[in-house]
Amino acid sequence: MTDSLAHPHDRFPAADAASGGLRDIVILGSTGSIGTQAIDVVLRNPGRFRVTGLSAAGGRVALLAEQAYRLRVRTVAVAREDVVPALREALAAQYGSEPLPAVLAGPDAATELAATDCHSVLNGITGSIGLAPTLAALEAGRVLILANKESLIVGGPLVKAIAKPGQIVPVDSEHSALFQALMGGTRSEVRKLVVTASGGPFRGRTRQQLATVTPEQALAHPTWAMGPVITINSATLVNKGLEVIEAHLLYDVPFDRIEVVVHPQSYVHSMVEFVDGSTLLQASPPDMRMPIALGLGWPDRVPDAAPGVDWTKASTWEFFPLDEDAFPSVGLARHVGGLGGTAPAVFNAANEECVDAFLAGKLPFNGIVDTVADVVAEHGTPRGTDLTVADVLEAETWARARARELAAKAAAEARG
Template sequence: MNSLAHPQLRFTPTVADPDGPRELVILGSTGSIGTQAIDVVLRNPERFTVVALSAAGGRVELLAEQAVALGVHTVAVADPAAEGPLREALAAKAQGAPLPRVLVGPDAATELAATECHSVLNGITGSIGLAPTLAALRAGRVLVLANKESLIVGGPLVKAVAKPGQIVPVDSEHAALFQALAGGTRAEVRKLVVTASGGPFRNRTREQLAGVTPSDALAHPTWAMGPVVTINSATLVNKGLEVIEAHLLYDVPFDRIEVVVHPQSVVHSMVEFLDGSTLAQASPPDMRMPIALGLGWPDRVPDAAPGCDWTKAATWEFFPLDNEAFPAVELAREVGTLGGTAPAVFNAANEECVDAFLKGALPFTGIVDTVAKVVAEHGAPQSGTSLTVEDVLHAESWARARARELAAG
C-alpha cells in the first residue's frame, strides 16, 4: 500500500526534543480544534511552542489573547474588516510588549502555512483549507491534519505533493486507525472499521427525520463541535467524508472500509486483520488526545486527556448503519469511487445545503437528497493527472450555485 500516513512506524519514548520545544503553526486557532490544541501546548511548554496563528476573523479578542499568551511572531486573519479591531485588541492585551506581525486577507493562512516551523496544524473548517494544506506540504512541514475537506476535495493534488508519513491525521477516527494500523503490516490488513456515534437521531427512521429542526440537529449527544460539523454528524455526511479520507490516507479500497454505529464514542475506530483479530483504539471522547498525538508524533504526550476509568462498569454498543435513514455514507462511497472533482462537488453542495437547513430553507432530509441531485447532475468528474486547483474551485463554485438553486425550490 502506498499510503500518505505511515502508522507502522513505532512510537518512540516520550522525551522532550533535545533541540528544544517543537515549533508549531496553528491555522484556525479560534475554532474548536485550535483552542484545544492551544490548551495542549500551554500544558506542555517544554514540548511545544507556537510561532504563528491564523483565524477567520470573527473572534478577534480571542485571537489577540491567544497571540499574546503564546508570544507568537505572526498572526493572520482572513477577513480584512477584522484587521483594525485585531490590532487594537493586540495593543490592549500586549501592554507594551512587542506586537506580532499581522497578515490580512484570504491568502494569509496559505502564506502562514509555509512559515519556518516543524509542524502545521490545519484546523480550518471547510475546503478553504486546501491551499494552506498544499502550501504546508510543499514547504516540507509535517501537516497535522484536522481539515479533512482539503484532502477530500483535493485528493490527487495532495497525494502528488505529500511525502510518505508527512501527514498525521487529527480526526479521532483517523488517529485511531493510525494507531491500530501500527499493530501489523499493511499486507495483513483486511478492513478498516470506522465508528460513528450516530448523532442525535441514530434510532429514527427516515420518516421520523423529516421534521427535525436545526436546534434538534445541533444537540449532539457526545461531541462539542462547530455548527457545520455538528450538522454533518447528524446527517452522517461527516462519516461519509471520513470514509473518503480513510481511503486517501491509507489506500484501502472502499469495499474494505466499513462504518459501524457506536453511541458511546469510546472506541474511535478499528482495524481488522487477515487472521480475524481486530485492534480497537479506545479513549473517552476528548479531542485533546488525537490533537496531542498529531502535534507530538512519533512521541506520545503524557496526560494529554483523561483515560478510561476501568474501576467503573461500562457497556459499549455497536450497531449496523441504517443506510436508508442515513444515505450519506453510501453516497460518499460513490463519490469517492468517481474521484476527480466529484468529492469537491459533494462537499461544496453539502456546505450550502447545511446553510440552507440552518436558515430554515431546507428540511433535514433534504440536505443529503439535494447533495445527491447535485452530484448526479455533475456527471463525469474532471480527474486524472491533469486535475488542478482551478478545476476543483470551478467544480465547487458550480456545485454551490446549483445547490442554492435547488434549495430555493
C-alpha cells in the first residue's frame, strides 16, 4: 500500500501548520445535512474555526443568508444565477447596514470558492458535480475534508493524480472510522478493511420479498435521516458499493481485502483487521458531527463534538454477513471498481437515474440495480489512466440517457 490518498500516518503540511490555532474553513454545500452539521460544530468552537466562504445550490437562500451572517463570511457562492437577486435581498435583511459578503454565482461558483485562500475545504456537495470543486481545492493546496464521495468515485484517477499524501481527510462515517482504526498499525500490517452497513429498512428480506417494496417503505431508514437518493442507496446497499470503491481509492487496499458486514445498531462504523488477527474498530452513536469535527480539526480532536457511547446501559451489537443475492450492488461495485476508468461514473450516474425512476413508480425496487448492471455491461471497456473531466462528463451523460431509456422500456413492458 504505497499510493493511498488518505492515511492517518501521512500528514499533509497544512494540517499540522495550523494545529492548535484558528483555522479558516470553506464549506461547500452549506445548506445540506453535512454543511449544517459542520456549521453547528464551528459555532460551538469559535476559538478554533473561522468560516470564510459558503456555497450552496440555491434552493434555500434565506438559510444561506442566515448562515453567512452568523459566521460573518467573506464570500457566498450559489450555483443558480437566477436566485442572486433573492440572495442579495436576504443578505441585506440579515446584515442591515453592515457590509455584505461578496457573491459568486453560476455552475462554477463552488469551484472558484474552493480555490480561495483558506486552510481547509469541506466538500459537502451531493453528487458528481462535486468533482470540479474537489480538484480545485487539491490543486490550490488546501486540506480537503471530503464528504462528497461521488467526486472521488467518478474521478478517482484525476484525484489520485494531484492529491498529495495526507491531503484528504474523509468524513463519511465509515471512512472516518477506517482512518482512525488505521492509526493502530503500519500499512504493511493491514490484512483487510471491514465496512459496516446498517442493512437499511430491508435487512433480512430475500430478493423475492424485495420485488414488491414501495418507495415509502424504502425511504423509511431505521437509523439515519438523509435525502431521498442517499436513503434509497442505503436500501439497495448501493451506498456500500460506493463506499467499497471509495475505501479502495482512499487506502489503496485491494478489493478482495475489503469486506462488508451488516451491523443494524450502527454504533461500530467500520473496522480494520491486522495481520496478527487483531481487529480495531471505531464506535460512537450515529451522529455525523463526530467525523465532521475530526475532519475540521485533524490532526487534533474537537472535545465534545458529539455524545459518546453510554457504557452504563446494557446494549447488544450484532453483526451479520451480507446477503449478496438479495443485495447484488456491492458485488457489482467491486466489478466496476476493478474496471476503473469511466466505469464508476457510469455506475453512479445510472444509479441516480434508476433511483428517480423507482421513486416515480417506473421501476421496481430490484430493477434499480438490475438496470444499473445492464448499463454498466453496455458501457464496455472504460477509458483508462488518461481520464479527463470531459471523459467523466461524457460517460455520465450517456449513462443517464441509457438508464432512462431502459427504465422507460421496463415501465412500458410492465403496463403490458
